[in-house]
Amino acid sequence: MTSVDLRGLRPEEWDEWYSGLELAFGGIPDSPEERELWRELTEFERALSARDGDRIVGTAGSFPFRLSVPGGAIVPAAGVTAVSVAATHRRRGILSAMMRRLLDGVRAAGEPLAVLMASEPAIYGRFGYGIASRQLSAEIDTSRVRLTVPPEADGVRLREADPAAVLDECEALYARLVPGRPGRTERLPGWERLEVLDPERRREGASRQRCVLAEAGGELLGYARFAVRPEWDAAGARGTVVLHALEAPDPAAYGALWRFLTEIDLTSTLRVRSRPVDDPWQHMVDDLRRCGVRLRDGLHLRLVDAGAALAARRYAAPVDVVLEVEDAFCPWNSGRWRLAGDASGAECVRTDAPAGLALDVRDLGAVYLGDTSLAALAGTGRVRELRPGALAAAAAAFSWPVAPWMPHGF
Known part of the structure; x- marks a missing residue:
């Protein structure tokens, strides 16, 4: 990040900011009506620009979405969008710095989830996003x-x-x-x-x-x-x-x-x-x-507040399990969480009790909407069963009869 200034987006900078985003995605400009609408939809207080001198070399932002989760609850979720880094400024930590600033802001806003649609899926796992739905x-x-x-x-x-x-x-x-x-x-x-x-x-x-x-x-x-x-x-x-x-x-x-x-x-x-x-x-x-x-x-999802996120959804079968969560990028989520719930409600609180399952926050994001099975991830070695029977019970609970789906991009 040497010589690069990361700051909020000012309205007078929007045209330059959006043109930089267009360039990162191939350089073909949007039509005037597209640009006009996206400018109207831009949440300036949630948008970032990375500047090197007088040039914008990085863009990012989010929308204040409300996302449906298993059981029908509508949960605040930051819709991360417009992420780009100029080709001339790769491997300088700009993307990591923008992700850090965005997720800190999401946490401060009390939004327990962050979601995005990835142009390149391999990028976002290191920031704790799991593939939560498919298309x-x-x-x-x-x-x-x-x-x-x-x-x-x-x-x-x-x-x-x-x-x-x-x-x-x-x-x-x-x-x-x-x-x-x-x-x-x-x-x-x-x-x-x-x-x-x-x-x-x-x-x-x-x-x-x-x-x-x-x-x-x-x-x-x-x-x-x-x-x-x-x-x-x-x-x-x-x-x-x-x-x-x-x-x-x-x-x-x-x-x-x-x-x-x-x-x-x-x-x-x-x-x-x-x-x-x-x-x-x-x-x-x-x-x-x-x-x-x-x-x-389809949708990539990250738990920003693990306890609030897990308590917000409902579960297809009764569950009472202690999860040992690892979260290197948002360490406030790391540690043991006791999740207890069923189809009528749930709670998720900190605990010192022995864990039944151990997993990374990325894999917790992948199973959160019910698309991916905990048992399938256990087959990769990424989810570890620490108490006999915990995996089968938790996998049944996290499943959902209706497949998750995000019908549009953002």
Whole structure:
């Protein structure tokens, strides 16, 4: 950090700060409407700039999110974002210094969790982040794959509408769904506009964004935002439907929307990105092999206040275990914690009692939302059972019937 000054971001520095971030991510500038919206969403009091003389060489910040956790509680969580270091200033400790400042600020703000979406997953483990959710993507060959949907889907009315005109209705549906799946965030004011931000340069040859609503009895049951990329060859049309978002808690509406997307004229592929790993369409298709399913990391999560974080969620089975936690980057979490809880509530307090399990805070973050099994991590040697039976009981408790999922980036 010699000669580098780490300080808060000033409003008059934002354009330079954001341009440095763009350069770190490839150098292609965002459209004016994208820049304008991200400036409005920037939390200046939570943003950092690293300066070397008159040049910004590092950026970082966070958003004051509220994250759903197993059991439906909505927990304050810092959404770490805009992290970059100039290529000319690597290996000088700038990233570590920014992470230190951010996490100290998160702790001071009383936010027990920090989360991020990693551009390079290998970076953040050393700062205590574990991969807490995964994302599913697919390339469905709709010329060969058929769906079986609930019979009630025939009674669902589908209506195409302008995405911006129906945004408030769709956001109201989204908000009702947040507590039901771990890993979602309540939308901060203005964030709903990101859902319909549709700059042409990001379309990759596809149409403008479209929206179809699923309704019955005048009630909105679900929606899908999508685009169509036309393509032709000597044999005819082979266009691609690109799914941007789909929310439908009602099985009939869900089936009707997926059937619609797979039957759009002049297309033979449905491209699916960033969906939950337990997305039900996988059990509707007749040939999963022709769907090109892939998994990747999603939300990375860190416990900033281990006791408060573990007490905030609910547990799928009764648990009473002492955890020996190691946390080199946030040492206030290190030590023994007694976790006792079930589906109705939990408490987690300091203790001198013998530990049943020993693990690093990174692995505690990986299991926190229920995506990863403690037993699987024990197979790597990273989670150690110190009392017979403690692993099986804790693994059952930390599991959750609904897979965690963060539906958007930040």
